[in-house]
Amino acid sequence: MLTCPVCGDAVAAEDAFCEHCGHALRGEGAPGAGGVAAAPTVPDTAGSQPPCARCGARVSGGACTECGLRRRTGDHSELRLGTGAAGVSDRGLRHERNEDAMALRAVDLPGAGDRAAGSATAAVVCDGVSSSPRPDSAAAAAVEAGATALAASLESGQGTAEALSAALRRAAVTVAALAEAPGQAPACTFVGAAVPASGGPLGVAWVGDSRAYWVSEGRPAAPSALLTRDDSWSEAMVAMHVLSPEEAAVSPHAHTLTAWLGADYSGAAGRVAAFDPGGAGRLLLCSDGLWNHLPEPAELAGLVRGAGADPLAAARACVRFALERGGRDNVTAVVIDVPGPRTGEGVR
Structure with missing residues (x-):
């Protein structure tokens, strides 16, 4: 079974992001790829949001634009x-x-x-x-x-x-x-x-x-x-x-x-x-x-x-x-x- 390297949740081989924590699993943001990819763009309907709890970057639509961490209400x-x-x-x-x-x-x-x-x-x-x-x-x-x-x-x-x-x-x-x-x-x-x-x-x-x-x-x-x-x-x-x-x-x-x-x-x-x-x-x-x-x-x-x-x-x-x-x-x-x-x- 494949697991997310950040939160340990189960993931599929074709997944680009962990559905549990939002971490990038492949592409530029994958571990060892030399960078961090942004999470998929989601319209920001909540106005100003606090920075990402994990990396401190900007949050839009409940997801960090840098590390991909997602947060629900x-x-x-x-x-x-x-x-x-x-x-x-x-x-x-x-x-x-x-x-x-x-x-x-x-x-x-x-x-x-x-x-x-x-x-x-x-x-x-x-x-x-x-x-x-x-x-x-x-x-x-x-x-x-x-x-x-x-x-x-x-x-x-x-x-x-x-x-x-x-x-x-x-x-x-x-x-x-x-x-x-x-x-x-x-x-x-x-x-x-x-x-x-x-x-x-x-x-x-x-x-x-x-x-x-x-x-x-x-x-x-x-x-x-x-x-x-x-x-x-x-x-x-x-x-x-x-x-x-x-x-x-x-x-x-x-x-x-x-x-x-x-x-x-x-x-x-x-x-x-x-x-x-x-x-x-x-x-x-x-x-x-x-x-x-x-x-x-x-x-x-x-x-x-x-x-x-x-x-x-x-x-x-x-x-x-x-x-x-x-x-x-x-x-x-x-x-x-x-x-x-x-x-x-x-x-x-």
């Missing part, structure tokens, strides 16, 4: 919140659908005493558990419920930890309600954050193996770091000193989840943590479709910083990196600017 989405936060989510090259979801909300914080009202960004990324039924529905429901609850709690005056806990609870209840019968429980992971526009301490919350990374801009800010700890078999084995991190990472059970959102897991209270960056930088929320390729904080930080000052460009660079390395999973990256702290302001 729902395969690729982008969000921008003002100039300081943005996200990109893509199906990848192997999955039939995008089972990730993301949300960004602008939050107006109430004043307290002589403290002036401020603002914050609420962000959530969820990754559907592919082995569960309707994982895309679980992720979408959790993102909407979690982001809405987080924003509402912050606007009502709740502290960061309480607001993030409320977001986790609301997301968990919402996903659990999707179960149609015992053994038919949609499930997803969750990572959320509350980031004050004035700088200073921020908060993250999570269940599963979607992650939050701090990307430092240098001193006096704290070094780049992973802010979450996976709810996974490999993490548990390392914590119990049964396996080394290297041994756990190569196990076939490495990515087996030990906690998630869904009616078939009742212990998903999740975890909440505060982090004081001490200076300017960025917060990156992502699904494992990104960090599987680049798990170390310093390496991910280099990728984000190398994309320039625009958070959307940084999120696009993260997704492109994953696709260039095979795109085996759905991939989502949300990037939020974190300014240096200003005295007397911020999320409580």
Whole structure:
């Protein structure tokens, strides 16, 4: 059986392009031919489109004019919140659908005493558990419920930890309600954050193996770091000193989840943590479709910083990196600017 060299989908000998991902299979754009052919011309009825998720070239009619990558409605989405936060989510090259979801909300914080009202960004990324039924529905429901609850709690005056806990609870209840019968429980992971526009301490919350990374801009800010700890078999084995991190990472059970959102897991209270960056930088929320390729904080930080000052460009660079390395999973990256702290302001 012939397969596409990019996505691995079955192709016929006479095919010029892979019907799954749009990659050129023969002619100038075929592998080893010394060039990249454009995809067949399709009228662009959608107006301005984001650049190709894989190579960054122009997209027309849902197909890249350079590498031929095709994207259907729902395969690729982008969000921008003002100039300081943005996200990109893509199906990848192997999955039939995008089972990730993301949300960004602008939050107006109430004043307290002589403290002036401020603002914050609420962000959530969820990754559907592919082995569960309707994982895309679980992720979408959790993102909407979690982001809405987080924003509402912050606007009502709740502290960061309480607001993030409320977001986790609301997301968990919402996903659990999707179960149609015992053994038919949609499930997803969750990572959320509350980031004050004035700088200073921020908060993250999570269940599963979607992650939050701090990307430092240098001193006096704290070094780049992973802010979450996976709810996974490999993490548990390392914590119990049964396996080394290297041994756990190569196990076939490495990515087996030990906690998630869904009616078939009742212990998903999740975890909440505060982090004081001490200076300017960025917060990156992502699904494992990104960090599987680049798990170390310093390496991910280099990728984000190398994309320039625009958070959307940084999120696009993260997704492109994953696709260039095979795109085996759905991939989502949300990037939020974190300014240096200003005295007397911020999320409580």
